[in-house]
Amino acid sequence: MxxxxxxxxxxxxxxxxxxxxxxxxxxxxxxxxxxxxxxxxxxxxxxxxxxxxxxxxxxxxxxxxxxxxxxxxxxxxxxxxxxxxxxxxxxxxxxxxxxxxxxxxxxxxxxxxxxxxxxxxxxxxxxxxDAIMMLGCEKLYVPLFTEHIPLREVPLHVKEKKLTPFLLDLHKSIGDKRVAVLGLNPHAGDNGAIGNEELEIKKAIRNANEKIGKELFFGPIVPDVAFAPYFRDTVQYICAMYHDQGLAPLKALYFDESINVSLNxxxxxxxxxxxxxxxxxxxxxxxxxxxxxxxxxxxxxxx
Structure with missing residues (x-):
């Protein structure tokens, strides 16, 4: 025991x-x-x-x-x-x-x-x-790229050089699981019309997949649809760019049963x-x- x-x-x-x-x-x-x-x-x-x-x-x-x-x-x-x-x-x-x-x-x-x-x-x-905070349950896990920092500071962290090693560490921790990576902006930036952070996210996803040798990370996904039933039923892991982006919908769905896991x-x-x-x-x-x-x-x- x-x-x-x-x-x-x-x-x-x-x-x-x-x-x-x-x-x-x-x-x-x-x-x-x-x-x-x-x-x-x-x-x-x-x-x-x-x-x-x-x-x-x-x-x-x-x-x-x-x-x-x-x-x-x-x-x-x-x-x-x-x-x-x-x-x-x-x-x-x-x-x-x-x-x-x-x-x-x-x-x-x-x-x-x-x-x-x-x-x-x-x-x-x-x-x-570089410990990773991941919350959720068997139905859905949400690893967080940034956690307890002011919202205004989040865009400063969404850079390929920071996100790529995070995704690689996440892969080492959870294995060959498919992970949806959220965009930062509404509509995942609309190809630069509402911000350019998604360009950094795309680079990080591409680099991480190349290093792993498999297409495990995908996105950036439009944040406001990622937790809808038709999408979340297709993936167990949704990586959020900041705390409330991931945890507000997660707790609305699975508040009582959700847990916190420290990875890496x-x-x-x-x-x-x-x-x-x-x-x-x-x-x-x-x-x-x-x-x-x-x-x-x-x-x-x-x-």
């Missing part, structure tokens, strides 16, 4: 509730190792009015903290960071086979003095690798595809399907 390190996320959000709710089910799939103090779990169980399972495996975090439901705090940001760091190290020491992460709060990380915009940024810095790394890391949900924190309302799917994907990828 695989050992999966669970990075607990922001303890003021829904992560603890999801972990406690699903422990029995997850334990039938793998051996979960929770990167959180037993004291914090006991506090969370009391707030939720649930019983804490006696056979939980925990890895203590060196920070004394108290749960403050739905509050953005420096302490919770630091704690979620330390939990993630411990989960990574468990994999590096071969004590665990993969990492599954609960949601962090980016403002809490900022308050904690952390420069990372999220898990993927930290993984890039930690491993000195020496460890396996999957995550829930939702935030800390402070509006329902410690109210026993959190959905668990995304987490269960993330655990299943981590087990599969760790084989």
């Amino acid at each position: 695989k050992k999966i390190a669970i990075s607990i996320g922001d303890i003021n959000g829904v992560g603890l509730e999801i972990a406690l709710k699903t422990h029995e089910e997850v334990s039938r799939l793998c051996h979960p190792v929770y990167c959180v103090d037993k004291k914090v779990l006991q506090e969370g169980a009391k707030l939720l009015g649930v019983e804490l399972h006696k056979e939980l495996t925990c890895k203590s975090i060196d920070l004394d903290i108290t749960i403050e439901p739905a509050k953005v705090t420096r302490e919770s940001g630091t704690y979620s960071y330390l939990s993630f760091l411990e989960a990574i190290k468990l994999c590096e020491r071969d004590e665990c086979d993969a990492v599954v992460t609960m949601p962090i709060h980016k403002e809490a990380w900022m308050k904690a003095g952390l420069e990372y915009k999220g898990h993927t940024d930290m993984l890039r810095d930690y491993f000195k690798r 790394l020496p460890i396996v890391r999957t995550s829930v595809d939702h935030g800390t949900a402070f509006d329902i924190a410690y109210q026993n309302k959190a959905h668990t399907l995304s987490y269960i799917n993330a655990v299943k994907a981590a087990i599969e990828l760790a084989k």
Whole structure:
């Protein structure tokens, strides 16, 4: 049975509730190792009015903290960071086979003095690798070329020299899968009438396919039709140029079941595809399907 390190996320959000709710089910799939103090779990169980399972495996975090439901705090940001760091190290020491992460709060990380915009940024810095953020489910996966940057900066990144290596790294991670690559502009630029970024995308697609020796990447595809049923039924992977271009339609279609997968790394890391949900924190309302799917994907990828 695989050992999966669970990075607990922001303890003021829904992560603890999801972990406690699903422990029995997850334990039938793998051996979960929770990167959180037993004291914090006991506090969370009391707030939720649930019983804490006696056979939980925990890895203590060196920070004394108290749960403050739905509050953005420096302490919770630091704690979620330390939990993630411990989960990574468990994999590096071969004590665990993969990492599954609960949601962090980016403002809490900022308050904690952390420069990372999220898990993927930290993984890039930690491993000195160009990690790829991909979200989705078996029906549809959406790798993101750019992620947590201001929208006005996206066109500056859409250059052949950046996009070609991204597509090649994506191919190494997912194998010989066909990937639709979205254009940046409305109508995919209309052959230059509404922007010229698509010329760079076309070059990158052509170069990547030539290096692979197969026509696996195609496009640029008009973004506003790519997620329509008649098109998405023909392809499992749609590569988006920026965060909301890919994730707004993905979450409209598969919000509850979608997960986050980090590609192009020496460890396996999957995550829930939702935030800390402070509006329902410690109210026993959190959905668990995304987490269960993330655990299943981590087990599969760790084989």
